[in-house]
Amino acid sequence: MAASLPTKTVRVMGVVNVTPDSFSDGGQFAEPAAALAHARRLIADGADMLDIGAESTRPGAAPVSEVEEIARAVPLIRTLRAESALPISVDTMKPAVARAAVAAGATMWNDVTALRHAPDSLAVAAELGCDIVLMHMQGEPGTMQAEPRYYDVVAEVAEFLAARAQAALAAGVRRERIWLDPGIGFGKHMLRHNLPLLAGVGHIVALGFPVLLGVSRKSFIGAVDGGRPAADQRLGGSIAAALAGVAAGVAAVRVHDVRETVQALRVWNAIAQAGSTPR
Numbered sequence: 001m002a003a004s005l006p007t008k009t010v011r012v013m014g015v016v017n018v019t020p021d022s023f024s025d026g027g028q029f030a031e032p033a034a035a036l037a038h039a040r041r042l043i044a045d046g047a048d049m050l051d052i053g054a055e056s057t058r059p060g061a062a063p064v065s066e067v068e069e070i071a072r073a074v075p076l077i078r079t080l081r082a083e084s085a086l087p088i089s090v091d092t093m094k095p096a097v098a099r100a101a102v103a104a105g106a107t108m109w110n111d112v113t114a115l116r117h118a119p120d121s122l123a124v125a126a127e128l129g130c131d132i133v134l135m136h137m138q139g140e141p142g143t144m145q146a147e148p149r150y151y152d153v154v155a156e157v158a159e160f161l162a163a164r165a166q167a168a169l170a171a172g173v174r175r176e177r178i179w180l181d182p183g184i185g186f187g188k189h190m191l192r193h194n195l196p197l198l199a200g201v202g203h204i205v206a207l208g209f210p211v212l213l214g215v216s217r218k219s220f221i222g223a224v225d226g227g228r229p230a231a232d233q234r235l236g237g238s239i240a241a242a243l244a245g246v247a248a249g250v251a252a253v254r255v256h257d258v259r260e261t262v263q264a265l266r267v268w269n270a271i272a273q274a275g276s277t278p279r
């Protein structure tokens, strides 16, 4: 009898950047056909959800108009929704883009500004009724890496996220819709802030909302690895950092390399199950 595959309890969110300038995949999927093929590949590789982004958040990225962002993201979301029931997230700070994405079939709004970008962000989030990711970022994408400062990065990020969750609840977002994300790499010094924040991510989990963690291919991995490997040469470090989050209880990891992450989680879980089974 064939053994069944070990399950994985942490969800894997596959990243699809329909952008010419993302730091992580350098515009490989900017063309609609390439983005669709990539999304299908991530689903086949075992993604539990997809995150569609049409504007890069890396420092120095060119701003994208609302119209352009919708034109890049919405047809892809519509096509994917027609062929799959998988949860689809839209990575945007613009309420109008979130609204168009949800109308096309997205089920989650991933906002790196934690609903602070536009005056109507909170109200639109409540109205849409979809899942909402509230992410921590110090400063603005363009300048956030200039001189990030914290007294206690873990406490400050936790305090910020708790306050944004309260703001969302007060605006009418339902509690079970709220996700939190510490925003690794967003207004954080490469080693001085990202590493302690990852080490303390359990304090974010303890706030009582599901936590999404995005460490995949980020610069701090290159910095830890001394020689600054390029973004697509950071897989080992990405998996190590994701597993650190898993150990602390995160609910989902946002990754570029879905197949390898799913394998890592299956092995992680198989070991955990073996440890809890009487010998």
Ligand code: HH2
Pocket (backbone or CB within 6 Å): 015, 017, 019, 021, 022, 023, 024, 025, 053, 055, 056, 057, 058, 091, 110, 111, 112, 133, 135, 181, 183, 184, 212, 213, 214, 215, 254
């Ligand atoms: N990281 C990136 C973008 N969006 N959203 C959440 N919730 N958490 C993250 O850590 C996060 C995010 C950056 O990665 P990527 O999408 O690959 O790059 P870019 O913003 O340049 O498109």
